[in-house]
Amino acid sequence: xxxxxxxxxxxxxxxxxxxxxxxxxxxxxxxxxxxxxxxxxxxxxxxxxxxxxxxxxxxxxxxxxxxxxxxxxxxxxxxxxxxxxxxxxxxxxxxxxxxxxxxxxxxxxxxxxxxxxxxxxxxxxxxxxxxxxxxxxxxxxxxxxxxxxxxxxxxxxxxxxxxxxxxxxxxxxxxxxxxxxxxxxxxxxxxxxxxxxxxxxxxxxxxxxxxxxxxxxxxxxxxxxxxxxxxxxxxxxxxxxxxxxxxxxxxxxxxxxxxxxxxxxxxxxxxxxxxxxxxxxxxxxxxxxxxxxxxxxxxxxxxxxxxxxxxxxxxxxxxxxxxxxxxxxxxxxxxxxxxxxxxxxxxxxxxxxxx
Amino acid sequence: xxxxxxxxxxxxxxxxxxxxxxxxxxxxxxxxxxxxxxxxxxxxxxxxxxxxxxxxxxxxxxxxxxxxxxxxxxxxxxxxxxxxxxxxxxxxxxxxxxxxxxxxxxxxxxxxxxxxxxxxxxxxxxxxxxxxxxxxxxxxxxxxxxxxxxxxxxxxxxxxxxxxxxxxxxxxxxxxxxxxxxxxxxxxxxxxxxxxxxxxxxxxxxxxxxxxxxxxxxxxxxxxxxxxxxxxxxxxxxxxxxxxxxxxxxxxxxxxxxxxxxxxxxxxxxxxxxxxxxxxxxxxxxxxxxxxxxxxxxxxxxxxxxxxxxxxxxxxxxxxxxxxxxxxxxxxxxxxxxxxxxxxxxxxxxxxxxx
DNA sequence: TTCTAGTGGGAAAGCGCATTCCCGATAGTC
DNA sequence: GACTATCGGGAATGCGCTTTCCCACTAGAA
Numbered sequence: 001x002x003x004x005x006x007x008x009x010x011x012x013x014x015x016x017x018x019x020x021x022x023x024x025x026x027x028x029x030x031x032x033x034x035x036x037x038x039x040x041x042x043x044x045x046x047x048x049x050x051x052x053x054x055x056x057x058x059x060x061x062x063x064x065x066x067x068x069x070x071x072x073x074x075x076x077x078x079x080x081x082x083x084x085x086x087x088x089x090x091x092x093x094x095x096x097x098x099x100x101x102x103x104x105x106x107x108x109x110x111x112x113x114x115x116x117x118x119x120x121x122x123x124x125x126x127x128x129x130x131x132x133x134x135x136x137x138x139x140x141x142x143x144x145x146x147x148x149x150x151x152x153x154x155x156x157x158x159x160x161x162x163x164x165x166x167x168x169x170x171x172x173x174x175x176x177x178x179x180x181x182x183x184x185x186x187x188x189x190x191x192x193x194x195x196x197x198x199x200x201x202x203x204x205x206x207x208x209x210x211x212x213x214x215x216x217x218x219x220x221x222x223x224x225x226x227x228x229x230x231x232x233x234x235x236x237x238x239x240x241x242x243x244x245x246x247x248x249x250x251x252x253x254x255x256x257x258x259x260x261x262x263x264x265x266x267x268x269x270x271x272x273x274x275x276x277x278x279x280x281x282x283x284x285x286x287x288x289x290x291x292x293x294x295x296x297x298x299x300x301x302x303x304x305x306x307x308x309x310x311x312x313x314x315x316x317x318x319x320x321x322x323x324x325x326x327x328x329x330x331x332x333x334x335x336x337x338x339x340x341x342x343x344x345x346x347x348x349x350x351x352x353x354x355x
Numbered sequence: 356x357x358x359x360x361x362x363x364x365x366x367x368x369x370x371x372x373x374x375x376x377x378x379x380x381x382x383x384x385x386x387x388x389x390x391x392x393x394x395x396x397x398x399x400x401x402x403x404x405x406x407x408x409x410x411x412x413x414x415x416x417x418x419x420x421x422x423x424x425x426x427x428x429x430x431x432x433x434x435x436x437x438x439x440x441x442x443x444x445x446x447x448x449x450x451x452x453x454x455x456x457x458x459x460x461x462x463x464x465x466x467x468x469x470x471x472x473x474x475x476x477x478x479x480x481x482x483x484x485x486x487x488x489x490x491x492x493x494x495x496x497x498x499x500x501x502x503x504x505x506x507x508x509x510x511x512x513x514x515x516x517x518x519x520x521x522x523x524x525x526x527x528x529x530x531x532x533x534x535x536x537x538x539x540x541x542x543x544x545x546x547x548x549x550x551x552x553x554x555x556x557x558x559x560x561x562x563x564x565x566x567x568x569x570x571x572x573x574x575x576x577x578x579x580x581x582x583x584x585x586x587x588x589x590x591x592x593x594x595x596x597x598x599x600x601x602x603x604x605x606x607x608x609x610x611x612x613x614x615x616x617x618x619x620x621x622x623x624x625x626x627x628x629x630x631x632x633x634x635x636x637x638x639x640x641x642x643x644x645x646x647x648x649x650x651x652x653x654x655x656x657x658x659x660x661x662x663x664x665x666x667x668x669x670x671x672x673x674x675x676x677x678x679x680x681x682x683x684x685x686x687x688x689x690x691x692x693x694x695x696x697x698x699x700x701x702x703x704x705x706x707x708x709x710x
Numbered sequence: 711t712t713c714t715a716g717t718g719g720g721a722a723a724g725c726g727c728a729t730t731c732c733c734g735a736t737a738g739t740c
Numbered sequence: 741g742a743c744t745a746t747c748g749g750g751a752a753t754g755c756g757c758t759t760t761c762c763c764a765c766t767a768g769a770a
Contacts, residue, residue, distance in 0.1 A: 017758095057727090073430070113407075384748080
């Protein structure tokens with residue numbers, strides 16, 4: 001038994017397919033109530049489910065929202081995804097998920113796939129990158145997005161515009177003030193922290209990472225401190241852990257002469273890296289904040305149960321997901337920049353330990 | 356400018372739409388290489404992207420996999436989603452996401468929406484429930500699934516069959532031996548733990564929770580221990596926290612007379628509840644494992660960085676997602692039960708503290 | 711009464727594609 | 741060389757639905 005069609009419903013109700021369509025799927029024209037009732041009963045008894053593909057084809061719109069993340073199991077993306085999902089539900093749309101661990105090339109494929117499915121809008125949450133090898137892929141991604149927009153699609157990018165993307169109508173950017181927030185964080189930390197600073201960044205060329213690094217350095221400079229050394233590691237927990245093992249050795253070495261330099265303050269450009277870092281330091285027998293201070297960025301939900309409580313910059317992740325989806329959902333405001341704000345949040349990991 | 360169509364490509368290449376279709380979208384018949392080349396060039400120059408909706412309509416299949424979870428930001432579901440996503444990519448399909456915080460009613464809607472989109476298969480990861488008010492909704496959900504299967508859809512349910520679902524062809528269950536694993540956990544804990552046991556469960560009627568409770572009790576009984584008291588709270592972190600505040604008071608009261616009873620051992624039926632519980636106890640000034648032992652279930656990735664290290668039952672969550680997707684992807688093995696296994700994993704949270 | 715405006719329903723034309731069927735041309739067989 | 745199989749391409753149909761256009765009919769105005 002194949003799923004029953006609108007035509008079958010119409011026949012059973014003794015009306016034309018046109019009328020059945022008008023009754024069952026909101027149309028401007030409302031058929032008479034007796035007829036409507038008859039159609040509805042017929043649909044019910046047949047267990048009619050409209051074929052969204054056919055509807056989409058006829059109306060050329062699909063009720064689909066494409067979401068691109070690097071890794072859905074990363075708490076950062078998961079939180080954004082939750083926001084997207086919420087807003088999508090409000091708009092009676094469904095979310096189409098794509099994960100792209102592998103950079104612009106995969107993102108381009110995802111955009112093409114979404115375009116093929118005629119998604120109404122696309123939300124790109126993964127961070128943009130301008131790594132040396134990625135120029136071409138980035139250009140292609142931009143071209144793909146451009147084409148998608150010109151065909152009436154709506155795009156919202158979280159954090160940073162896609163390199164080289166034309167400022168087409170339908171192209172939105174959810175602006176996250178990464179740089180300013182990182183600067184504010186640095187300012188706060190500089191106030192209460194006398195020792196050196198160390199920055200653990202993602203790969204060079206990753207905008208989110210670069211912005212935060214730049215901001216942090218600016219904050220330090222404004223506070224009259226010397227620039228911090230920057231280490232580059234993968235932009236995930238493993239990267240943080242890796243960095244941590246290296247840093248742990250340094251810290252120990254520094255302590256050798258005893259009466260060593262003041263405690264190091266480490267800024268990891270996102271929370272998962274900070275968590276990895278903390279894990280590595282702990283494995284090495286170091287304690288936080290006793291032997292080093294650590295701060296992260298994002299304020300992912302995981303931090304709630306992480307100890308020591310991690311200083312970070314709070315970002316309204318779900319809200320970001322909602323805003324992006326909303327922005328990409330209504331063509332009303334045309335192109336434009338949507339903004340969200342964050343907040344420096346100091347916790348125990350950067351407190352000065354009692355002597 | 357609207358997206359270009361196959362017909363336009365064909366015209367530009369000077370061939371019929373049929374030929375263009377055969378060239379661009381893998382057909383059994385391969386047109387001559389010169390013609391193929393011409394078509395491909397035409398498609399390229401027009402930036403042709405096939406309309407998946409139309410393809411789906413014509414072929415009546417969509418390349419879509421529907422995934423139903425309670426909350427995509429919950430680490431448990433996020434991990435499963437990652438597995439589903441991986442496998443979907445292998446199958447060149449896309450994942451359609453639905454979150455249903457609200458029980459069978461919403462799940463039914465999600466299934467209907469997936470059916471409307473003609474998803475090739477559906478993976479249901481949220482746990483089944485048989486709460487008193489849910490009978491009707493459950494019946495409807497079962498009916499909806501049944502209809503979906505009869506129309507050729509493939510369904511994979513994680514953990515527990517949907518109540519009342521007919522054993523239709525195309526209906527798969529990924530069996531998780533919750534009960535046995537919980538029993539094994541209880542056995543291990545009974546060996547090293549002398550004091551009383553306490554079980555923090557989810558709402559009554561939630562199968563996953565009930566199975567684990569039953570298993571744990573059985574394990575205790577087999578070890579000659581008296582049955583544990585069971586408390587019911589919401590099946591998430593908040594539920595665990597709530598339970599924790601109540602339990603903290605008990606523990607303190609018990610200690611009042613000093614020389615009180617042996618340390619309590621708490622089994623929370625999933626890790627997020629265990630984490631919430633641990634958080635509440637810590638807030639109340641209690642320490643783990645000094646003042647109480649805690650064990651969870653699932654071994655979510657978050658545990659890796661949680662302290663104290665939580666004893667739990669390891670479940671291969673990503674693998675579960677993959678297996679479910681695979682099972683629901685190939686109609687080869689027909690209906691049937693797919694199995695995964697877990698492993699009791701004892702860590703510090705249930706160790707006996709040094710006196 | 712006659713004409714117009716308005717109303718409610720149906721017929722039919724797509725939406726973009728896959729696919730069946732058909733047909734001309736070429737190759738192969740005796 | 742006549743006949744059949746095979747191949748490569750095109751015409752046409754249909755997937756299930758929306759929407760425009762058209763028509764019959766009723767009601768109101770002159």
